[in-house]
Amino acid sequence: MIPSRIADLAGPDVWISILLGAVAGLPVIWIYAKLGELNPDKTFAEILRLYLGKWAGGLVALFYILSGLVLTTQISWYMGDFVRNEFRSDLPIIRINIFFVVLLAFAMWCGVEAMYRATELLYYILFSFFIVTVLLLIPSFKPEYLLPIMENGPVPVLKGSIPFITDCVLPLVFLNMVYPVCLENVQEAKKALFKGYLIGALTTLIAVTTCVLVMGSSLIANVRSPMYTVNKEISHLVVFSRIEAATVAISLGVSFIAAFSYAYAGVLALAQLIKVKNYKYLIPPIGLLIILYSPDIYYNTVHEIQWDSLTWPPLSFTLGFIIPGVVLTIAVIKKRKENNQQSGNQAK
Amino acid sequence: MALIAIICILLFAAADCIVEIPKMLREKARRDILAFSLLLSLGVVLAILKVLQFKIGNPSDFFAWIYSPLQGIMEILLSKG
Numbered sequence: 001m002i003p004s005r006i007a008d009l010a011g012p013d014v015w016i017s018i019l020l021g022a023v024a025g026l027p028v029i030w031i032y033a034k035l036g037e038l039n040p041d042k043t044f045a046e047i048l049r050l051y052l053g054k055w056a057g058g059l060v061a062l063f064y065i066l067s068g069l070v071l072t073t074q075i076s077w078y079m080g081d082f083v084r085n086e087f088r089s090d091l092p093i094i095r096i097n098i099f100f101v102v103l104l105a106f107a108m109w110c111g112v113e114a115m116y117r118a119t120e121l122l123y124y125i126l127f128s129f130f131i132v133t134v135l136l137l138i139p140s141f142k143p144e145y146l147l148p149i150m151e152n153g154p155v156p157v158l159k160g161s162i163p164f165i166t167d168c169v170l171p172l173v174f175l176n177m178v179y180p181v182c183l184e185n186v187q188e189a190k191k192a193l194f195k196g197y198l199i200g201a202l203t204t205l206i207a208v209t210t211c212v213l214v215m216g217s218s219l220i221a222n223v224r225s226p227m228y229t230v231n232k233e234i235s236h237l238v239v240f241s242r243i244e245a246a247t248v249a250i251s252l253g254v255s256f257i258a259a260f261s262y263a264y265a266g267v268l269a270l271a272q273l274i275k276v277k278n279y280k281y282l283i284p285p286i287g288l289l290i291i292l293y294s295p296d297i298y299y300n301t302v303h304e305i306q307w308d309s310l311t312w313p314p315l316s317f318t319l320g321f322i323i324p325g326v327v328l329t330i331a332v333i334k335k336r337k338e339n340n341q342q343s344g345n346q347a348k
Numbered sequence: 349m350a351l352i353a354i355i356c357i358l359l360f361a362a363a364d365c366i367v368e369i370p371k372m373l374r375e376k377a378r379r380d381i382l383a384f385s386l387l388l389s390l391g392v393v394l395a396i397l398k399v400l401q402f403k404i405g406n407p408s409d410f411f412a413w414i415y416s417p418l419q420g421i422m423e424i425l426l427s428k429g
Contacts, residue, residue: 009426070407159426277377284364285387288357292395297408307408310422314415 010160170320
């Protein structure tokens with residue numbers, strides 16, 4: 001979906017849009033890195049309550065919790081919708097979502113370390129699938145699809161970076177629930193955050209550019225899952241045909257990892273807000289709620305496209321840039337005040 | 349069909365309670381039990397209402413309502429050309 005939205009706005013210049021978006025996202029990641037550095041033993045929910053006060057921080061944390069859980073529900077919807085559209089269209093969507101959410105609940109029960117180690121393993125497998133599919137598509141590249149560079153000026157390129165920033169960069173705020181607390185060495189954690197971000201941006205760049213190179217931006221703009229459609233073009237030898245199953249595997253794995261991150265952020269933040277001893281007890285009720293809302297969180301595809309394009313950008317901007325920026329400013333001011341007080345005390 | 353769904357939901361809730369509440373009682377975690385029962389009852393009530401096809405609220409509508417003043421700007425920003 002992301003490639004089609006970027007291709008719709010930017011035309012053949014998707015790669016410039018993504019590069020611009022990646023560069024524009026660096027200050028955002030810097031904000032998260034800095035916030036984590038200043039409070040290395042607190043999750044984002046605790047940071048919010050620390051700097052914004054108990055009540056305002058609690059309200060903002062509630063907003064994040066709701067958004068995190070809504071995002072998880074949306075990802076389950078994407079999965080159910082994808083399966084319905086591409087494979088069997090007669091299963092009620094809720095049964096597909098139940099599989100996904102039950103697996104998610106199990107992953108959360110096993111805990112963060114188990115999940116992220118599984119993520120490492122999945123990453124190697126899925127990334128190799130990805131590289132193989134891209135390499136197999138190279139013979140079908142038609143460079144003229146990239147050609148009229150900046151035909152309509154820089155404005156479409158800037159507009160094209162908006163889907164990238166709102167979908168690939170700003171949701172990384174939910175990683176702040178995990179980032180400072182679970183890692184021992186803060187400096188290495190910062191580097192890992194930046195490295196992960198850059199690798200993710202590079203992967204998106206390669207994926208979207210591949211789609212456009214094979215099929216052209218106007219076709220891609222109208223296709224629902226471009227990587228899947230593009231991978232149907234692979235049919236070199238008998239062995240290397242029907243590789244779009246690899247794309248399904250990649251999208252399933254990536255969606256699961258993303259859904260886990262959002263759900264873990266939501267549940268852990270809720271647990272810390274209510275000051276519950278163990279967040280694992282809250283998993284089944286919240287899982288029930290997610291399954292409940294997942295068929296209807298988007299009424300239909302039209303509503304999905306509309307919500308994702310019109311409501312999600314301001315929401316993600318607030319969640320991912322404005323609130324962390326405000327909190328970071330308050331944190332820096334507090335730290336300066338503390339340093340001044342300390343040097344004042346020492347001078348005495 | 350609706351009855352089977354309601355029975356399934358209640359079975360799930362009962363199984364959940366049987367598995368989790370003893371653990372929470374052993375740890376004497378009162379807040380846990382309170383939060384757990386609140387959330388679970390909310391989930392069960394909403395699920396039963398949904399099975400009986402009442403309209404329950406949708407969080408994405410909530411967010412759309414919050415950001416509805418910005419819709420005009422977003423449409424301009426994301427229009428082609």
